[in-house]
Amino acid sequence: MExxxxxxxxxxxxxxxxxxxxxxxxxxxxxGATFECLAKNRYIFNGKPREGMVYSLLPSEWNLT
Numbered sequence: 001m002e003x004x005x006x007x008x009x010x011x012x013x014x015x016x017x018x019x020x021x022x023x024x025x026x027x028x029x030x031x032g033a034t035f036e037c038l039a040k041n042r043y044i045f046n047g048k049p050r051e052g053m054v055y056s057l058l059p060s061e062w063n064l065t
Contacts, residue, residue, distance in 0.1 A: 001031075003057040016042055016052040028055040032062070 004010045007038035015033055033055035042052030049064075 001051070001057060001062050005062055011056040011059065015053070015055040018045070018050060019053055024057070025053050028053075031057065032056050040041070 001013060004013055015024075015028040015031075016022065016039075017028060019025070034057070036054045038051055039054050040047035040051050042054065043050055045059055
Protein backbone atom coordinates (compact mmCIF):
# COMPACT_ATOMS: atom_id res chain seq x y z
CA MET A 1 0.00 0.00 0.00
CA GLU A 2 2.87 2.33 0.73
CA UNK A 3 4.14 1.85 -2.84
CA UNK A 4 0.65 2.49 -4.23
CA UNK A 5 0.20 5.73 -2.33
CA UNK A 6 3.75 7.10 -2.16
CA UNK A 7 5.10 6.09 -5.58
CA UNK A 8 2.11 5.51 -7.84
CA UNK A 9 0.24 8.39 -6.19
CA UNK A 10 -3.02 6.47 -6.14
CA UNK A 11 -5.79 8.16 -4.19
CA UNK A 12 -7.75 5.02 -3.37
CA UNK A 13 -7.37 1.25 -3.16
CA UNK A 14 -10.36 -1.07 -3.20
CA UNK A 15 -10.65 -4.61 -1.91
CA UNK A 16 -13.66 -6.61 -3.09
CA UNK A 17 -14.44 -9.90 -1.35
CA UNK A 18 -17.13 -12.53 -1.59
CA UNK A 19 -19.26 -12.39 1.59
CA UNK A 20 -18.77 -16.17 1.97
CA UNK A 21 -14.96 -15.77 2.00
CA UNK A 22 -14.37 -14.86 5.63
CA UNK A 23 -10.53 -15.00 5.46
CA UNK A 24 -10.55 -12.39 2.67
CA UNK A 25 -12.73 -9.84 4.39
CA UNK A 26 -11.03 -10.44 7.76
CA UNK A 27 -7.71 -9.65 6.03
CA UNK A 28 -9.16 -6.39 4.67
CA UNK A 29 -10.36 -5.50 8.16
CA UNK A 30 -6.95 -6.29 9.69
CA UNK A 31 -5.34 -3.94 7.17
CA GLY A 32 -7.61 -1.20 8.48
CA ALA A 33 -9.72 -0.96 5.34
CA THR A 34 -13.13 0.69 5.67
CA PHE A 35 -16.18 -1.38 4.78
CA GLU A 36 -18.24 0.70 2.35
CA CYS A 37 -21.03 -1.50 1.01
CA LEU A 38 -22.31 -4.84 -0.18
CA ALA A 39 -22.53 -4.24 -3.93
CA LYS A 40 -24.77 -6.32 -6.15
CA ASN A 41 -23.26 -7.74 -9.36
CA ARG A 42 -19.81 -6.47 -8.32
CA TYR A 43 -17.81 -9.20 -10.02
CA ILE A 44 -18.20 -12.31 -12.19
CA PHE A 45 -17.46 -15.80 -10.85
CA ASN A 46 -17.95 -18.90 -12.99
CA GLY A 47 -19.80 -16.79 -15.53
CA LYS A 48 -22.33 -15.43 -13.03
CA PRO A 49 -22.52 -12.02 -11.35
CA ARG A 50 -21.86 -12.09 -7.61
CA GLU A 51 -22.27 -9.56 -4.85
CA GLY A 52 -19.09 -8.27 -3.29
CA MET A 53 -18.12 -6.65 -0.02
CA VAL A 54 -16.34 -3.41 -0.95
CA TYR A 55 -13.60 -2.08 1.33
CA SER A 56 -11.46 1.00 0.73
CA LEU A 57 -8.08 2.29 1.82
CA LEU A 58 -7.16 5.96 1.42
CA PRO A 59 -3.74 7.56 1.77
CA SER A 60 -4.97 9.61 4.73
CA GLU A 61 -5.92 6.38 6.51
CA TRP A 62 -2.57 4.65 5.87
CA ASN A 63 0.56 5.39 7.87
CA LEU A 64 3.31 6.27 5.38
CA THR A 65 6.03 6.81 7.99
